[in-house]
Amino acid sequence: xxxxxxxxxxxxILSADFADFGREIAAIEAQGADWVHVDVMDGHFVPNLTxxxxxxxxxxxxxxxxxxxxxxxxxxxxxxxxxxxAGADLICAHVEAGxxxxxxxxxxxxxxxxxxxxxxxxxxxxxxEPLLDHCDMVLVMTVNPGFGGxxxxxxxxxxxxxxxxxxxxxxxxxQVDGGVTPETAxxxxxxxxxxxxxxxxxxxxxxxxxxxxxxxNIRAIRAAAEGTYV
Ligand code: DX5
Ligand code: ZN
Numbered sequence: 564x565x566x567x568x569x570x571x572x573x574x575x576i577l578s579a580d581f582a583d584f585g586r587e588i589a590a591i592e593a594q595g596a597d598w599v600h601v602d603v604m605d606g607h608f609v610p611n612l613t614x615x616x617x618x619x620x621x622x623x624x625x626x627x628x629x630x631x632x633x634x635x636x637x638x639x640x641x642x643x644x645x646x647x648x649a650g651a652d653l654i655c656a657h658v659e660a661g662x663x664x665x666x667x668x669x670x671x672x673x674x675x676x677x678x679x680x681x682x683x684x685x686x687x688x689x690x691x692e693p694l695l696d697h698c699d700m701v702l703v704m705t706v707n708p709g710f711g712g713x714x715x716x717x718x719x720x721x722x723x724x725x726x727x728x729x730x731x732x733x734x735x736x737x738q739v740d741g742g743v744t745p746e747t748a749x750x751x752x753x754x755x756x757x758x759x760x761x762x763x764x765x766x767x768x769x770x771x772x773x774x775x776x777x778x779x780n781i782r783a784i785r786a787a788a789e790g791t792y793v
Contacts (some may be wrong), residue, residue, distance in 0.1 A: 564629060566734040568757045570788045572781050573598035573631055573738070574667070575596075575762035577711045578623070584618075586771040594778035595785070598629040599742070600760045603646070606634035608660055609709035610624030615666065616645040633740065635708045647674035655679030655738075656704050658690050668697045670725055679738065683707065684716045688725040700758065701726050706741030711762035713744025720754045727755025729755065745762040745787040748778050752788035759788055764771065 574596045579587035588599055601619060606612040623630060632651040634690055636642065637660040654671045658664045671678035679700035680691055684707055691701050703726065705719035719739065727737055738758035739751040748759055761784055769776035772777050 566736075567635070569756070570752060570785055571597035571736075571758045572765070572785055573600040573602040573758055574765040574777075574781070575602055575740070575760050577602045577713065578762035578766040582769065584622045585625040585772055586611075586624060589720050590769075590771050590774040591777050591781070592626070592628055594774055595675050595738060595781045596628060598631050598758065598764075599626045600762075601632045601651075603628060603632060603634050603636060604709065607732040608637040608657065608661040611709045615650040616642070619630040619646060619651065620649035622734075626650075629653070631679070633679075633702065633760075633786065634660075637661055640670055643667070643670045644674060647671070647676050647713045651676050653677040653679055653700060657681045657683065657708075658694075659686060665694060668694060672697070679736075681740075682722070683709075684719060689720045691726060692729055695730055695735055698735060700738055701730070702738040702740055703756070704748075705743070707738055708741070712753065712754045713742055715744070717750075719751050723751055723754035732752045734746055743784065745783040749790060759784060766767050 565686045574591045579666045604611045604613045605764040631653045633655045654676045668678045676706045680698045681702035705711040737755040737756045740760035743761040744764040765780045
């Protein structure tokens, strides 16, 4: 997929029905999702557990857009190949997950996947500066990772602006994850984010039987981010 900085909405399936991922993914894509964001948690790097490569492989068959795999695990390197083989388009690793994020990004790119680097709210923007020629995306967390439905942490806005300026002309996306709603979307978009992850704000009010609200929610976030406020 060619690089572009238009606003992309990436629903997090952390807020989907875990017993029905196939139909949930079909529903959000039919309702306008640009990417599908998959949250992998290990109960060690973050205080929650989700799923591993076999489930990611199973849901891959249902994704027709772009599958973005957010690894909240430590260590990362022993699992990179398994997530690549499971069909990730992009694998994102946290800078806090180990001492060798540069090596991790090399390992991700060596599989043919795009590589992302994620920063927790307590991590300063400057750490990504040496990594910008070695990644395709920087993820600025605006909640402490582990759970959906938390409140947006506003210090992420300045960090997005700093990172966006550091990126300059490089083909690197800025993704934001955590507490993204129609209220916070304009703040992050104006600061320079182009990929907006949203879990609870996309899935609220809808279901696979009644997917209309997914579309309304996605359109509301997109419109807010694009500044049209319709
Ligand atoms: C949090 C995850 C997020 C989460 C976002 O650890 O990385 O992707 O699903 O959920 P909301 O949008 O509800 O904050
Ligand atoms: Zn995430």
